Amino acid sequence: MTRFSSPRMHDTSLNLVRRIAPALAHRLLQAVLVALLVGTLCFFMTRMLPGDMAYRIAAGRYGYDMVTTAAAEAVRLELGLDRPWPAALVEWWSRLLQFDLGVSQVTAQPVAMEIAWQLGPTVRLSLMAMGLSLLIGPTLGVLAGLKPGGVLDRFTLAISTVLRALPSFLLGLVLVLLFSVKLGVLPAAGHDDHGSIMLPALTLALGMAAVSCRVARDAMVQVRGSAYFAFALTKGLSLRHALLRHGLRNVAAPVVAYLGVQLVYLVEGVVLVETIFAWPGIGHALVHAIFGRDVPMIQGTALVLGLMFVLFNALVDAACAFIDPRRRP
């Protein structure tokens, strides 16, 4: 730690704030723009979907055996769906300014409350998936990169290709068959049983690790061929020491940077994986909200997913800056 940031340790905290303030302001502006854009786009996209909203909401609320014209008309009256769309959009914007996400049209609960319920599981799942993928992918990648063309390298290449090509719902089912049905060591789905986070997290993690493994492997190959690594070995360091002192940090930079790209995969994967594993998170809520044309819920969940994306990206940037001093502001 001391060596990584030694020249900057003497900075006063004021200097630090002055340096990172523009970056923070930039991110904050980005977050506000994402919020407005995502919410507005969702608004128009839901309006453009086929089908009568009142009927859709009635079906979401009362189920397919109970959806009738009478129920739909009652919904239309209750929610004022006949209002012209600009009025509805302006109302949503003005509510957003007051940090009010509105009320779900299907469950009649405040959207903010529902999201607060669902955000925890989603964040836990995403962090767990990211942690597992970093544990699996780069570790194997570095080992493979130490001996390019070796058995491990070819093996990880094959496995990575297969894992990345498999859609996450199929991978999820295969994992359930293996770990729950055959071995009986992990719960197949749900969220309350001990260890039930493992399979959904592993499903997401394997897809991400498949790529980060190759990124780490390529970075390792590059480091291995670099002059500074050769010098470290020449000056008498063992391979292990050379790797720990001079290799890992250089490998880490592209892996962490690539994590930013993988967030897209993660957010997309969360939506699917949560539904397969009955994980009560935001992705699952988003899917159901779309079926039920629950506009406030769609806007709210998409907004939070968008903001999560901004936040994680900011964290990735910070991590990159931490690893690579040349990138620091």
Added chain:
Amino acid sequence: MSRSSEVSRRRRSVLAATVTAASLLPWRGASADDRAGPHAHAFTAAGKDVLTVVGPWEMTGLDPSRAGYMFQRMEVVETLLDVSNRGRLQPRLATSWQVSDDGLRWRFRLRGNRRFHDGSEITPENVLMCLRRAHARPGVLRLADIRALSAEGGDIVIALNRPFAPLPYLLTHFSVQILAPASFDAKGNVVRIVGSGPFRIVSISMPQQFDVERFDGYGGLAVPGQVRRARYISVARAETRTLLVQSGQAELAFSLDPPSIRALRTSPKAVLVTQMLPRTTFLKLNSGHPILADVRVRRAISLCVERQGIARALLRDADLGASQLFPPSMSGWHDPALAPLRTDPAAARRLLADAGWLPGPDGIRYKNGQRLALSLTTFVDRPELPLIAAALQEEMRQIGIAVRVVIGNSSDIPAGHRSGNLQLGLVARNFGNLPDPVATLLQDFGIEGGDWGAMGWRNAEVPATLARLAAATQADPAPDAAARARVAAVLQAELPVIPVVWYRQVCAASRRIAGVSIDPFERSYRISQLQWT
């Protein structure tokens, strides 16, 4: 040098500790938020004393009109009356009921000394409040023309403007469940579920899961089962529900798709339990549409449908081919003497030719330059519907009808009915929604047709007979079985809807439980009857 190696060793051990901690964290976290005590052990032990039920239904709210059926099925809430397997009325919170000779005044006597889960007594006033609440919202109570709801002595009195014989059946519906006053907030919204059934709510995690435990103060019928705690989990995908049973994590799984059923047949952990339900998959036709107004076209479509083939190939059960609208389980309405619907593509082609539709160069029929093309709307809420729609599309193509399949949401059917744009709709209608089918049939085949029934169909006899059945009083008793048979026969001849397949509910039950049975009216999972093996 020595300092540096000291630092790096320290750094490595910190790193190692972090990795170890990170891998342990989720496990610790899970046990920390685990509210259900037994689940703190290994997951395989989770089900030892907690019975887990999985189904596709999500809690869309606590209000009885929304997820009320889920709390009814888990035996948390009760209704005034209940029904037997054969659809006969049974006492529940009400012990007896009677109707005045003119059929306008119904009196329901409450069972005394019954208590809600919070210990408060079930009074006529509580019951009345729930009935008034249900009546104020769109739902089944609107089917009866109710003039007033009141409490007299220990009785609930319902006064009607017109006689309505199926009224007691409306009181069995989940949306008319009786909740304790503590369930409501000051505005009358349901904020918690305090019922009176043999199980009470322990915790609810909207929208996916709730836990219940046996209510020891239950004063209703005897509870023979051993289950003390149970849990419902909503699992959207049929594959996942199947895997939950196969892995021993769940004891009961409902709404399984045909591939899962096949996989479960050989499972060492589960058995399949089946039951015919009064649900029929049929084609709803817009008989007001210029093409479909001709009964010959409707008959031709019916003649091209390979019912047994669809039932065998898609539902894996050839017996489910619908030879008439009402399945055999609807005693009193199913008529074994009725000539069954046939499959005869040659006859179908002849009928279309008689109606003036002649084959064109592309194999599709034309009349006066108009192509015989229709759109078929269906929805994904029931997984078999899109598959059946694809089969019907091909069968109709073979007799020269071009069909475009539109797969959407269940609400597209009533919306299309209202707008008049629907041409063909493939739907699965639950005639057991109310255990007396008359109430449902009146909605479907009334003078104006119905959201889930006839559309643009001109017929006076069926609506009149159904109205007579509904308005029967003691002074003017219901017409005999012949009238019901007549309804079935007219529907068979005129085909305002074309029956395709009946429905059999299949439930996967773990071998760790015994005494599983399926309620044909889907009102209860009957967990109070189950024993651990």
